[in-house]
Amino acid sequence: MDVRKALCRVEDVPDGGATAVRVDTSTGGFDLILVRSGDRVAAFHNECPHAGRRLDYAPGKFLIDGDTLICAAHGAVFGLGSGQCLGGPCRGDALRSVPVAVIDGQVCLP
Numbered sequence: 001m002d003v004r005k006a007l008c009r010v011e012d013v014p015d016g017g018a019t020a021v022r023v024d025t026s027t028g029g030f031d032l033i034l035v036r037s038g039d040r041v042a043a044f045h046n047e048c049p050h051a052g053r054r055l056d057y058a059p060g061k062f063l064i065d066g067d068t069l070i071c072a073a074h075g076a077v078f079g080l081g082s083g084q085c086l087g088g089p090c091r092g093d094a095l096r097s098v099p100v101a102v103i104d105g106q107v108c109l110p
């Protein structure tokens with residue numbers, strides 16, 4: 001039985017940008033940021049390590065500046081592909097990454 005969970009198609013994530021998806025689970029679910037660079041997609045929990053807020057300014061809309069993603073709440077700056085804190089109030093705390101795979105053009109949780 002295939003237990004992978006498809007989140008969206010790769011084309012649904014802007015190349016060089018990000019989008020948000022909701023993952024429903026039996027315990028209430030969680031929200032992810034999907035970040036794309038070409039055929040590669042990385043995922044992070046959509047929860048800022050500074051004060052626990054979502055990072056998007058509107059659902060699925062993120063502040064992207066070059067290779068950085070900026071939290072819309074208080075301006076913490078993260079590496080777009082790495083999730084590492086690069087400046088601002090995150091004070092060294094990275095976004096929590098989640099493993100995803102691209103399979104047949106779909107972004108999937110393993």
Ligand code: FES
Pocket residue numbers: 048049050051052053071072073074075076089090
């Ligand atoms: S919650 Fe993200 S910078 Fe404060």
